[in-house]
Amino acid sequence: MNTPSTWAGPEHRKSVLWLVTLATIAIVFDGYDLVVYGTVLPTLLADPTQLGHLTPGQAGALGSYALVGVMIGALLAGTFGDRVGRRRMMLFNIVWFSIGMGATALANNLVTFGILRCLTGIGIGGLVATVGAMIAEFAPPAKKNLFNAIVYSGVPAGGVVAAILAMLFADHIGWRGMFWIGALPLVTLLPLAWAKMPESPQWLVSRGRLADAQAVSDRTGIPVDLHPVRPAVADDDSAEKVGFAVLASKRFLVPTMLLGMMSFAGLLLTYGLNTWLPQIMKSAGFNAKGSLAFLLVLNGGAIVGGLIAARMADRRGPQRIVATSFCIAAFALILLTFGFPLPILLAAVAVAGTGTIGTQVLIYGYTSNYYPTNARAAGVAWCAGFGRLGGIVGPMIGGLLIGAGISSGVAFYIFAGIALAGAAATLLVPSRPTDDVEAPATTARLATAE
Template sequence: MERNAAAGDALYDTRLNSRHLMVMFWCSMLMLFDGYDLVIYGSILPQLMHDWQLSPVTAGFIGSSALFGMMVGALTLGSSSDRFGRRRIILLCLVVFGVAAFGNAFCTNTTEFTLCRFLTGVGLGGMVPNIVALMTEMSPRSKRNIMVTIMLSFFSVGGVIAALSGKAITPAFGWRANFLIAGIPLLFFPVFFKWLPESLSYLIAQRRHAEAEPLLRRYAPDYQGTAASLAGMSDDLGHAQPRMRAAELFSHGRAVDTVLLWIAFGMCMLMVYGLNTWLPKLMAANGYSLGSSLTFLITLNIGAVIGGLFSGWLADRHGGKPTLILFFAVAAVSIGLLGYRQSPLVLNILLMAAGATTIGTLCIVHAFAAQLYPAGIRSTGVGWAAAAGRFGAVAGPALGGYLLSQQFSIGFNFLVFAIPGVVAAIAVLLISNRRVRAEHSVAALAPRAE
């Protein structure tokens, strides 16, 4: 077990207090903006296709542009905070995605619209790994899974708001009004600048003891040691160059687990973004009205909120690995069954189950990834996993557009989106139990509060 783990878990034994909850609140608001900005495209897509006479393939390409941007953002901004700090990169990402999403309201052609969606993705892709790392590092160990998944579940809250916005605002004010709402995060920048803390683990890893000491007193008031004593137990990963940090993902027996984690991320994101982009169109093609189809998107994201919260609770009690395997298996079954006409009750149950085990699973897979790596490379590990997963995210909207253009049966289309759930479950199953147990092994090294 890496010596760095002790410093990376400075709050290992601390009790939950209002400071931890405040960090969770602000990070949750950022995730809400993330969910709104991504899901809003699927909500306005039918109207946009009608107004601009877009083909399914073109619409799928535009949808994938934001997700390709997220891959770029995760690889660059997502891993930069291990060098520049979580807080600084999060604030930069807020400005990038806020300006770009707001700009979509004023686009006059597909080129401008695609560019804004790409830049929105860059900002969001850089932000998510960093708020996951920040939340992981500023949470007590006993509450870590549930706090990270509560935060990440706000992606789905944003998705529900986006679906409601698309259903209520678009008919009255047009699809552009939805992107005016997407600029609201910019108004909150001064609030985040004042209240969002820097990661204690990052400050310790960088030997910035003077800045770390007051945070240690606020977030771990019962801890008897000092920031300097915590830093004494860490290695030099905090000072490693970006390329060295990336190489660390494949050292110390991590190579196979890292690749398997990337596969799980990719398959999960393919299902998440494929469904969020194309569910209204797929359900309309299955004979439902457009209004009902947007309601199905709301149901999907309500299920995601429930699934995100439940997955965190389950992971804290039974571990992230078995929770992920169970959720991916349920995702495959529920998505596959959506391709067949069901009674209203069964249909809504399947939609909620699909949302809970795809978007909801995205919550726990981020928490799982954050705990797979020590603090010195945590943001890099989550960022690169998220970036690898964006290949699946990019493929989701593009795949849906291709399937619709080929006029395959609806049952076949949903079956294609169900297969990644099986692949992801197998990938998680093969991840080393030794690595999964690392989180619990820290206890032997972490300094204890009296």
């Protein structure tokens, strides 16, 4: 019997919705961490008594330190996630990044701040790399892109939360208070995740733990194939490997490189705009709260547009939707250079959010469903880890351009060119080879109509 395209039963639905909720909340704090630095950056630049004298170039580099940590954390999750399991990686990384955010709030100089931002990023990178694998293994096939989009929309949702809190409370709690908020998952999310987040039955089967997989399936209603069929395929050197070794195999090497380039472009745009958009708009004559409003619109547009695009990806396939979204981003970024009235500028920023942050949401879903179970965490980790190199470059490009006195229009044109390069890489990705590697599953539970 084939895997049900929707739900295997009410327990399956309940378990997946719990998982999606917990994973989304976790990723909200990834988005919060992404944007909170941009919201406090004008204060740190203007007031050297906070952490010390900070130039725009130094600020761009400082913003990249967290991304170095995210890259390390994602790659570590890819190394261990396919071996130790999804649940353990999630719980560990929730603890890690919560403690890191709280410690960052106590930093008293630029060096300490940068080191703690890097260490915090390790936990965030581990989360980003793990949740995509979990959703791909828990969600029914007809809803995989949608649920991935819901979870990874936590990134722009966290950005919205950071922007709103900065507008309402930054004057009262300061930049340190903004970072203390990022430590709340330790006492709120962690207990819920410990109680409600099961291990992936599909991962348990891949590790030969059939009895454990059946027990989880019985308890949660999540379908599982206890005896997956792996047909012999000529020239397939990936079937017996695990993790990054599969990504480097003959069948997956080229798509892995292209998926990494897509994520590089998406995260360069995401981090570059989230870090520097408030400062760019402030330089263009908007006051502090007005410039933060652009950040709010950017991330709000990403949430709405990303969810719409995900529904289209479930129906038409993600490849064309991702490429189109990159092109839409390029168009919107170019519009920002024409000096249109404020309503048109806000609309263009919202569309740019869909095509940059929203596109990266789709890329995670595309990647998590591209690889087989024995390499899924590694695939998402590669996407998140290598892509973070783009996230590191994005804030640095913005800092260098602003420090050199180059106009915001030139910066937007550069970002638009990067979006077009991302679209080109997307269109070059070959058809999903896992169709030949993993046969359709025979579920351990009877499927029922939704």
